[in-house]
Amino acid sequence: MDAWLEFARGPLFRLSFGVMMLGLLRILLLDLYGAWEAYRRAGDKTLPWGYIIRRTLVWFFPFNKVLKGRPFYSICSILFHIGLILVPVLLFAHIQLWQSGVGISWPALPKPVADWLTISTIVFALALFIGRSFSRMSSFLSRKQDYLWPLLLLLPFVTGYVCANMSVGASTYQVTMLIHILSAELIFVLLPFTKIAHCILLPFSQFVSCVAWRFPADTDDAVCTTLNKKGAPV
Amino acid sequence: MNRLDVFKSVLWTLTGLAVATAITRFIFGLGAVSNLSDSTPWGIWKGLSVVPGIALAAGGFVVTAVIYVLKREEFHRYAKVAVLIAFLGYLSAATALVVELGLPWLVWQPVIYWQFHSALFEVSWCVMLYLGVLLLEFLPVPLEETSWFAGLRRFLTKYKLVLVFLGIMISCLHQSSLGTLFLITPEKLHPLWYSALLPIEFLVSAIAVGPLVVILGVLVICYMYRKEADRKTLSKLAYLGFIVIVIYGVIRFVGLAVNGKLPMIFDGSWQSTVFLIEIALVLVIPIVLLGIRKLRYSQAGLAIACFSAVIGLGLNRANIAGVMLQVPGSQYYPTIYEVFVSLGIVAGAIIVFLFCVEHFKIWDVKWKDPRERPEYCPRFDLGSDVWLGSPGVTERVKYSLVFALSFALGFALMPQDRIESKGVEEITVQKARGGDTLFIDGNYDTFGTLFDHARHVDSLGQKESCVKCHHMNVPLDKESGCWECHSSMYTATDIFRHDWHASPNGADIACDVCHEPQQERQKASAKKCRDCHIDLYADNTADIPDTYLAVSYVDAMHILCVNCHRERAVADTTRVALAQCPACHTGPQPDYLKAEMRDELSRPAPNHVMMPPAVLQVKEE
Numbered sequence A: 001m002d003a004w005l006e007f008a009r010g011p012l013f014r015l016s017f018g019v020m021m022l023g024l025l026r027i028l029l030l031d032l033y034g035a036w037e038a039y040r041r042a043g044d045k046t047l048p049w050g051y052i053i054r055r056t057l058v059w060f061f062p063f064n065k066v067l068k069g070r071p072f073y074s075i076c077s078i079l080f081h082i083g084l085i086l087v088p089v090l091l092f093a094h095i096q097l098w099q100s101g102v103g104i105s106w107p108a109l110p111k112p113v114a115d116w117l118t119i120s121t122i123v124f125a126l127a128l129f130i131g132r133s134f135s136r137m138s139s140f141l142s143r144k145q146d147y148l149w150p151l152l153l154l155l156p157f158v159t160g161y162v163c164a165n166m167s168v169g170a171s172t173y174q175v176t177m178l179i180h181i182l183s184a185e186l187i188f189v190l191l192p193f194t195k196i197a198h199c200i201l202l203p204f205s206q207f208v209s210c211v212a213w214r215f216p217a218d219t220d221d222a223v224c225t226t227l228n229k230k231g232a233p234v
Numbered sequence B: 001m002n003r004l005d006v007f008k009s010v011l012w013t014l015t016g017l018a019v020a021t022a023i024t025r026f027i028f029g030l031g032a033v034s035n036l037s038d039s040t041p042w043g044i045w046k047g048l049s050v051v052p053g054i055a056l057a058a059g060g061f062v063v064t065a066v067i068y069v070l071k072r073e074e075f076h077r078y079a080k081v082a083v084l085i086a087f088l089g090y091l092s093a094a095t096a097l098v099v100e101l102g103l104p105w106l107v108w109q110p111v112i113y114w115q116f117h118s119a120l121f122e123v124s125w126c127v128m129l130y131l132g133v134l135l136l137e138f139l140p141v142p143l144e145e146t147s148w149f150a151g152l153r154r155f156l157t158k159y160k161l162v163l164v165f166l167g168i169m170i171s172c173l174h175q176s177s178l179g180t181l182f183l184i185t186p187e188k189l190h191p192l193w194y195s196a197l198l199p200i201e202f203l204v205s206a207i208a209v210g211p212l213v214v215i216l217g218v219l220v221i222c223y224m225y226r227k228e229a230d231r232k233t234l235s236k237l238a239y240l241g242f243i244v245i246v247i248y249g250v251i252r253f254v255g256l257a258v259n260g261k262l263p264m265i266f267d268g269s270w271q272s273t274v275f276l277i278e279i280a281l282v283l284v285i286p287i288v289l290l291g292i293r294k295l296r297y298s299q300a301g302l303a304i305a306c307f308s309a310v311i312g313l314g315l316n317r318a319n320i321a322g323v324m325l326q327v328p329g330s331q332y333y334p335t336i337y338e339v340f341v342s343l344g345i346v347a348g349a350i351i352v353f354l355f356c357v358e359h360f361k362i363w364d365v366k367w368k369d370p371r372e373r374p375e376y377c378p379r380f381d382l383g384s385d386v387w388l389g390s391p392g393v394t395e396r397v398k399y400s401l402v403f404a405l406s407f408a409l410g411f412a413l414m415p416q417d418r419i420e421s422k423g424v425e426e427i428t429v430q431k432a433r434g435g436d437t438l439f440i441d442g443n444y445d446t447f448g449t450l451f452d453h454a455r456h457v458d459s460l461g462q463k464e465s466c467v468k469c470h471h472m473n474v475p476l477d478k479e480s481g482c483w484e485c486h487s488s489m490y491t492a493t494d495i496f497r498h499d500w501h502a503s504p505n506g507a508d509i510a511c512d513v514c515h516e517p518q519q520e521r522q523k524a525s526a527k528k529c530r531d532c533h534i535d536l537y538a539d540n541t542a543d544i545p546d547t548y549l550a551v552s553y554v555d556a557m558h559i560l561c562v563n564c565h566r567e568r569a570v571a572d573t574t575r576v577a578l579a580q581c582p583a584c585h586t587g588p589q590p591d592y593l594k595a596e597m598r599d600e601l602s603r604p605a606p607n608h609v610m611m612p613p614a615v616l617q618v619k620e621e
Helices: A002-009 A011-041 A049-060 A071-090 A092-101 A111-134 A136-141 A144-165 A170-193 A195-212 A219-226 B003-028 B044-056 B059-068 B073-101 B119-138 B150-158 B160-184 B198-224 B231-258 B262-266 B270-291 B293-297 B299-323 B336-359 B391-413 B453-460 B462-469 B498-502 B553-571 B573-579 B613-620
Strands: B437-440 B449-452
Touching: A002 A011, A002 A170, A011 A170, A011 A195, A011 B391, A049 A195, A071 A092, A071 A111, A071 A144, A111 A136, A111 A144, A144 A170, A144 A195, A170 A195, B003 B198, B003 B336, B003 B391, B044 B073, B044 B160, B044 B198, B044 B299, B044 B336, B059 B073, B059 B119, B059 B160, B059 B198, B059 B231, B073 B119, B073 B198, B073 B231, B073 B336, B119 B160, B150 B160, B160 B198, B198 B231, B198 B270, B198 B299, B198 B336, B231 B262, B231 B270, B231 B293, B231 B299, B262 B270, B270 B293, B270 B299, B293 B299, B336 B391, B437 B453, B449 B453, B453 B462, B553 B573
Parallel strands: none
Antiparallel strands: B437 B449
16 A cells, blocks of 8 residues: 555656646647737737736636626635635645655645635535536536536545544555545646646636637638629628 | 658657656756766766767768868758758757756856866867857848848858858867867776877767768658658768768777777777777778768668768767766666656757758758648548647647657656655764864764864954854853754754653653743743753843754854854955865865874765865965
């Protein structure tokens, strides 16, 4: 068991972390490069920057969704994201690992806060899952991965909470810790290749889609030519 | 799959592995990825990347010299390829050097701080100058693609000849000075390779193989992009190389014969076998294939001859700069990670080369990927069965994925036992030996500094000056030594002994004496030491630290001595030397202490500071 833990913490962690970091960077660069190429070809090069920034901020802090539409679902989603992002990054135990491994560290969350955030993440992930399953509108739009993701994200949180706060036997601890590490690594590897890539694409998505809807300079002529109506007003 | 596809995928894979290794090297240091040591500081990074990279870059100046000095205009179409190969060769050598040396932010220092005694000083200048010249020579090609910097492009094109001549001069200087560098290693380098003619051998062999590298580059891209190579011109260029190879062979064997080393070639040792392989690759095969006219004009003959010569020259440089350069008794085998870096740098250079071929006018036209042509039917991706877009987009998507995955794989393959932190070895400090003159040598490894106690008392102001160094005392003591609190050589120590204070076998003090009854029992809220130990601090008016953490012995010495010496040096400009290392680090212990410490001499010395004799002499003057 020790060897498994060692393997999961060492090579497997580095593999999955490398895939995640470079994968996300790759997705981001491809995204921006594509947008830049579209912009270069676009006929209309004026971009509504104010609108783009406003939309980006709205989607970054989607509090307005709370007021209209589906308040319960939106609140669950926001709180879920807060815990999901803060706990893994700012957990003291994780920072200690970075400190002992590479020698870098940053301020940590106080333990009670981290514990409560973990619990809230677990609760809201379940709420989101249930909401998706039982709302007809949501389940109509959902794919398999949309159901699986909240459950997969739950795994490291539940196992991490067990390891940090419950007194369990040594062997149970090791198994739980192994599940904790392996599930987190599975998430790392899948992250850049699934919808979770929005964690890095979100700040630019409004800009990219705005640029993507700019047609190349001579599109109107090309369309008219194709429709056999050359010279007709567009 | 297309052959270009396979080739590029392999290149990106190798680059990914190399980048992962390089990052690990920069985070965890050389020891994490390489087997380099103090006795073998030059491994395959020098032998496979730096020195051969520079030798193979010689095509740049040779071909331009042939075109502009010998006025052979028929080779003009290969000028850009030659310059590009030279530029990439130097760039990859410089990259390998940066990965090996580390501290890339200090590369500018040889420009400012001139070190005339260093053989590498001249080498570093040559690399920087020639890299600059090559950059300026090549710059007009990418600038053609854009309307920006048109003035710069016109200027560079106008003064092309100046750059060409500068390139030829610096290159000759550098190729031969690399050979000169190895003249300082007569007892390290194997006699079959060591020769007083090394500078000439380096220069001539580089001139010989330089054009062959260019030919090989041309043949490879002709193969990759399915173009017909212009064999006639290439063979003519190869013939030039052939002549110089013959001259090189003569120089090499005459050198061996004059020194009576010829019998060593067949003495059966592994070195002689390597020598024979090298000679076969760099001399025999090219001379045979290029010497026979029919073979020289055939594509296969030309390709094999060039490839063999390139590999042979690489082997020659690898032998001189690495394999045969060994201290007796030390063994060095490169790790797989060192190989990753060496291969990855070459792969990266080839990627840049292909990029330039596809995007700039290296020839008269750009050589696009065949799939870019309009008649090419779109293909579905083998893995995902989807159309990934036009070839340009497909390339981006695919190769970036290959790179990311191979980077992660390389990162995962890093040796766990080497990148794990083992911490600093805990060494307990012992009392300094001697009387009025102390020998400060905390770990008793016999490398320390002499400290004239009486002289310091005199110059710092008699009795009042004691507190400057003896700032704190062990309870019930008046003149505690440094070692009593700063008791660990390289790590900090907590000098407050909580267990001893609370233990019935020690002070046996109740908790409430130090901790307030109602408060949480923490260090911060507890009583301070000096509340009980009134004579703890020698000077009660001075700033008193909050923690009871004594810095390591080495730090304590350096902070105390260096700060005071520095103040002195600033105040009295005639005594600048006080603030320099040799003021204290004067070498190993003096003779009269030797007898006393003879039994200690057998102990290993893990971390000592010694000044070379030259520095000591300067100090005495």
